[in-house]
Amino acid sequence: MAMKIGTDNFKERVGNGINDSFMRGAVAGAQNSMGVRRQNATEELGNWEEWRSHGEEIRQHVLENLDYYLEQLSENVAKRGGHVFFAQTADQANEYIKGVVAKKNAKKVVKAKSMVTEEISLNATLEQAGCTVVETDLGEYILQVDDHDPPSHIVVPALHKNKEQIRDVFAKKLGYQKTEKPEELAWHAREMLRQEYLTADIGITGCNFAVAETGSFSLVTNEGNADLVTSLPKTQITVMGMERLVPTFEEMEVLVSLLTRSAVGQKLTSYITVLTGPREEHDVDGPEEFHLVIVDNGRSKILGGEFQSVLQCIRCAACINVCPVYRHVGGHSYGSIYSGPIGAVLSPLLGGYDEYKELPYASTLCGACTDVCPVKIPLHQLLHKHRQVIVEQEGKAPISEKLAMKAFGLGAASPMLYKLGSKVAPAAMNPFTVGDKISKGPGPLKAWTDIREFPAPNKERFRDWYKNREKGGKES
Amino acid sequence: MTGTIQNREAFLDQIASSLGRGRLSKGVKVPAWKHRPQDQVLNGATPDELIEVLKTQCLKIHTSLVMTDSKNLPETLNEVVSNYGGGPVVSWKDDRFSKWGLDSLMKKEWPSNNIEVYEWDHTKGEENIRQAEKANVGITISEMTLAESGTVVLFSDKDKGRTVSFLPATYIALIPKSTIVPRITQAARELRELHHSGSQVASCINFITGPSNSADIELNLVVGVHGPVKATYIVIDDL
Amino acid sequence: MKVTLFATCIVDMFQSSAGIATVELLERLGCEIEFPESQVCCGQPAYNSGYVKEAKEAMKSMIDTFIDAEYVVSPSGSCITMFREYPHVFKGDPVWEPKAKKLAEKSFELTQFIVDVLKIEDVGARFDGKVTYHTSCHMTRLLGVKKAPMILLSNVKGLEFTELPGKEQCCGFGGTFSVKMAQISEQMVDEKVMHVEETGAEYLIGADAACLMNIGGRIERQGKPIKVLHIAEVLNSR
Numbered sequence: 001m002a003m004k005i006g007t008d009n010f011k012e013r014v015g016n017g018i019n020d021s022f023m024r025g026a027v028a029g030a031q032n033s034m035g036v037r038r039q040n041a042t043e044e045l046g047n048w049e050e051w052r053s054h055g056e057e058i059r060q061h062v063l064e065n066l067d068y069y070l071e072q073l074s075e076n077v078a079k080r081g082g083h084v085f086f087a088q089t090a091d092q093a094n095e096y097i098k099g100v101v102a103k104k105n106a107k108k109v110v111k112a113k114s115m116v117t118e119e120i121s122l123n124a125t126l127e128q129a130g131c132t133v134v135e136t137d138l139g140e141y142i143l144q145v146d147d148h149d150p151p152s153h154i155v156v157p158a159l160h161k162n163k164e165q166i167r168d169v170f171a172k173k174l175g176y177q178k179t180e181k182p183e184e185l186a187w188h189a190r191e192m193l194r195q196e197y198l199t200a201d202i203g204i205t206g207c208n209f210a211v212a213e214t215g216s217f218s219l220v221t222n223e224g225n226a227d228l229v230t231s232l233p234k235t236q237i238t239v240m241g242m243e244r245l246v247p248t249f250e251e252m253e254v255l256v257s258l259l260t261r262s263a264v265g266q267k268l269t270s271y272i273t274v275l276t277g278p279r280e281e282h283d284v285d286g287p288e289e290f291h292l293v294i295v296d297n298g299r300s301k302i303l304g305g306e307f308q309s310v311l312q313c314i315r316c317a318a319c320i321n322v323c324p325v326y327r328h329v330g331g332h333s334y335g336s337i338y339s340g341p342i343g344a345v346l347s348p349l350l351g352g353y354d355e356y357k358e359l360p361y362a363s364t365l366c367g368a369c370t371d372v373c374p375v376k377i378p379l380h381q382l383l384h385k386h387r388q389v390i391v392e393q394e395g396k397a398p399i400s401e402k403l404a405m406k407a408f409g410l411g412a413a414s415p416m417l418y419k420l421g422s423k424v425a426p427a428a429m430n431p432f433t434v435g436d437k438i439s440k441g442p443g444p445l446k447a448w449t450d451i452r453e454f455p456a457p458n459k460e461r462f463r464d465w466y467k468n469r470e471k472g473g474k475e476s
Numbered sequence: 477m478t479g480t481i482q483n484r485e486a487f488l489d490q491i492a493s494s495l496g497r498g499r500l501s502k503g504v505k506v507p508a509w510k511h512r513p514q515d516q517v518l519n520g521a522t523p524d525e526l527i528e529v530l531k532t533q534c535l536k537i538h539t540s541l542v543m544t545d546s547k548n549l550p551e552t553l554n555e556v557v558s559n560y561g562g563g564p565v566v567s568w569k570d571d572r573f574s575k576w577g578l579d580s581l582m583k584k585e586w587p588s589n590n591i592e593v594y595e596w597d598h599t600k601g602e603e604n605i606r607q608a609e610k611a612n613v614g615i616t617i618s619e620m621t622l623a624e625s626g627t628v629v630l631f632s633d634k635d636k637g638r639t640v641s642f643l644p645a646t647y648i649a650l651i652p653k654s655t656i657v658p659r660i661t662q663a664a665r666e667l668r669e670l671h672h673s674g675s676q677v678a679s680c681i682n683f684i685t686g687p688s689n690s691a692d693i694e695l696n697l698v699v700g701v702h703g704p705v706k707a708t709y710i711v712i713d714d715l
Numbered sequence: 716m717k718v719t720l721f722a723t724c725i726v727d728m729f730q731s732s733a734g735i736a737t738v739e740l741l742e743r744l745g746c747e748i749e750f751p752e753s754q755v756c757c758g759q760p761a762y763n764s765g766y767v768k769e770a771k772e773a774m775k776s777m778i779d780t781f782i783d784a785e786y787v788v789s790p791s792g793s794c795i796t797m798f799r800e801y802p803h804v805f806k807g808d809p810v811w812e813p814k815a816k817k818l819a820e821k822s823f824e825l826t827q828f829i830v831d832v833l834k835i836e837d838v839g840a841r842f843d844g845k846v847t848y849h850t851s852c853h854m855t856r857l858l859g860v861k862k863a864p865m866i867l868l869s870n871v872k873g874l875e876f877t878e879l880p881g882k883e884q885c886c887g888f889g890g891t892f893s894v895k896m897a898q899i900s901e902q903m904v905d906e907k908v909m910h911v912e913e914t915g916a917e918y919l920i921g922a923d924a925a926c927l928m929n930i931g932g933r934i935e936r937q938g939k940p941i942k943v944l945h946i947a948e949v950l951n952s953r
Contacts, residue, residue: 018899030695045517054512061507064495067489068500068502071484071488078478081478084480086482087487088486142692142693158693163693186693189701190702198605214677222688223689225701228642248664248668250661253660254661268683270537271682271703273683274667274681275681276677276680276681277479277679283632283679285638286638322883324885325896362896364852364887364890365763367852392768409773410772412756412773413755415754425728447897451936452935452936455729457729461731462727462735463722463727465731466734466750
């Protein structure tokens with residue numbers, strides 16, 4: 001599974017995350033500052049809810065008519081001289097791209113950050129084919145130099161690394177001799193990467209939003225790396241998840257605005273580039289040849305089902321930046337390149353429940369993610385939906401839990417049983433009770449009391465108090 | 477030149493089947509959206525009010541903004557370039573430079589003061605890239621300017637190389653005041669109208685908002701990563 | 716005004732003081748209280764764990780219990796959120812969806828009921844002490860009750876209020892999450908306790924017994940001198 005990162009199981013990953021104190025400090029700091037930035041950027045509009053509703057209606061319309069808009073997009077890309085390849089699987093996408101690389105006899109590829117190429121493991125495929133692949137987004141570049149450390153955040157991929165670690169990696173791998181100041185590290189990367197852009201044979205990008213009406217697509221960055229990737233190499237390949245498109249420039253504009261405000265709290269990022277086809281006749285920069293690869297890779301299975309709304313996602317990471325679980329465990333704990341709430345919803349759908357069955361439970365269903373989603377994906381409800389599927393269709397829930405829940409169904413539905421159960425509870429818990437609390441609980445209670453005290457059941461339940469009071473008449 | 481389309485039908489059939497219906501090949505219209513919050517932003521603002529918005533926004537995007545008029549433009553531009561440490565300068569090939577009285581500065585004064593100036597020339601091919609790469613200052617003209625976000629919009633063509641605004645160490649955008657609109661909404665609409673009127677969308681449209689930056693290292697903002705390190709907008713009062 | 720009390724199973728079994736305070740407070744505000752004996756659990760533990768079929772049995776029993784009430788009031792934002800979810804759970808069910816709607820429309824969390832229905836902002840309470848308040852997730856985000864508890868607390872005489880830093884962060888309870896994902900839950904509740912301590916409050920107040928059981932249990936385990944109270948107990952104090 002290409003989305004998968006690492007080989008540890010869920011519990012080990014979470015344990016590693018919790019013990020990584022730098023990472024946790026960095027994530028908490030990032031959540032605090034990005035949270036404020038996002039909040040300011042959305043509140044200053046004064047009608048953010050209306051913006052969200054507009055984002056939602058655009059995304060829903062596109063998904064409902066996806067085949068139409070993809071056909072329109074492909075026609076318009078071809079009209080402008082671009083080549084379009086529809087890839088139903090990751091393998092098909094990789095094979096096609098490998099074919100282009102071979103035909104061009106390309107030795108070096110420069111890439112702008114793209115989640116979908118991570119998802120299909122494009123870099124590994126190209127490297128196996130003997131091609132040098134250079135990531136140009138600063139965060140991705142750092143990870144790549146550090147022996148392909150996986151990303152832990154979909155917008156700030158190297159969030160888990162501190163500047164000292166980055167300095168050491170640069171020193172070891174690139175002969176870097178300066179300090180850990182971010183300016184100096186970034187400048188070094190700039191100088192290294194300049195040469196790469198100028199000598200690369202092919203540029204590969206992802207796609208923020210394709211525009212069906214004109215066959216265009218947009219790239220959103222702050223660094224300007226995507227611009228150099230699409231200006232200097234002679235061949236350009238753009239890879240897009242099949243759902244990432246809009247009808248016209250007017251809807252693109254709205255989604256770009258939602259994206260930049262939600263992702264980084266900016267009105268617009270420094271560079272938003274809208275490209276249509278290869279360069280025109282007599283143009284000097286821009287690619288001579290342009291390929292668009294549209295990837296399904298499991299998305300069409302989500303379409304039309306109860307998880308369809310997850311395809312509305314515009315990859316802003318606002319949900320990740322507010323998630324209290326992500327805050328403490330970090331991105332690698334999810335075991336997928338897609339982390340946080342969106343990752344917990346998407347990874348089981350694209351990668352299967354066998355691999356990702358724990359993720360839907362790694363949430364308190366607090367709803368913070370749903371609250372901030374700029375296109376109104378009901379993320380916590382989808383997490384809940386996953387749990388229902390795991391219990392009812394996948395049969396992957398533990399037996400003990402099933403029995404307990406069966407008992408719950410019986411007990412909670414029957415006032416008689418409930419009353420009896422709650423009445424005998426104090427006696428049943430008596431062996432574990434010291435004073436008014438239980439410090440070492442039995443069975444499932446143990447996981448609770450390992451961390452916190454559990455109250456001893458009231459000797460007089462509320463309902464007993466109420467009944468006695470009724471009998472005695474109201475005194476107060 | 478027309479491109480190719482491969483493997484489309486099976487792919488789109490699968491989508492239609494997932495959606496539980498037959499293929500939609502025509503008849504889909506962009507609906508009249510229920511919400512249009514974007515129209516309310518800076519609605520009815522005067523050009524001077526938009527300038528004020530632009531000025532405030534430039535403070536947030538690490539960009540200097542200089543107001544001038546066509547009479548004082550050469551002096552202003554000269555000042556900004558010398559503040560950036562002089563040449564080499566690379567610019568688009570664009571009649572407006574000459575219309576705005578910049579010929580004497582760009583073609584005589586600068587070269588005679590040892591400020592190298594290169595004007596984009598598509599007949600020279602790769603040489604353009606080499607010139608842009610070694611340039612200290614890149615100069616282009618904004619076709620549309622977005623007040624809310626502090627964004628200049630550039631259309632590429634054979635005389636307007638994409639890399640003029642990316643490769644040099646610093647960047648100057650000349651902004652005719654008449655190009656200022658409230659936000660990206662107006663630009664998107666105009667692009668769409670241009671397309672409907674039959675003109676071809678430029679192969680590269682850049683929305684540039686200040687200098688290049690990154691927060692990828694511990695979320696520390698570093699200004700100047702792959703693109704220019706500094707940026708100045710020169711607004712020319714042409715109204 | 717006739718109020719049918721939904722005490723919730725946690726209050727019934729573990730925090731009867733919150734239930735008692737709710738009854739006394741509402742009576743003082745002029746309500747006539749009724750407590751149907753046949754009430755059980757709202758179904759949330761099973762529902763949130765994905766056991767929707769099992770949960771529905773509990774839900775049906777609750778709908779039958781409360782269907783004829785004028786107003787259903789509960790000292791729990793989370794359980795009322797569950798009631799408000801019933802129509803969604805029974806969507807398309809010709810018998811139960813309309814009933815669920817009827818129940819959802821008349822169900823209120825305690826502070827929401829006092830402020831929005833009774834239109835009372837000052838309950839005439841007095842409580843001497845330094846307090847902070849935990850805004851539980853379901854009550855604020857899903858039920859949308861943000862202001863009511865703040866308004867009521869601001870009018871309590873003697874009460875010294877400090878806002879809880881990071882108040883929008885979940886405390887790490889999350890029902891079965893607290894035991895299923897115990898290692899993560901521990902980190903979350905630790906951060907919450909740390910923030911509570913930062914305020915220097917003597918009392919942590921909340922409107923959801925489950926969150927309070929979680930945070931309070933951790934405070935107690937760590938031996939910190941902070942007392943935990945349900946908002947009903949503070950509003951009922953004179």
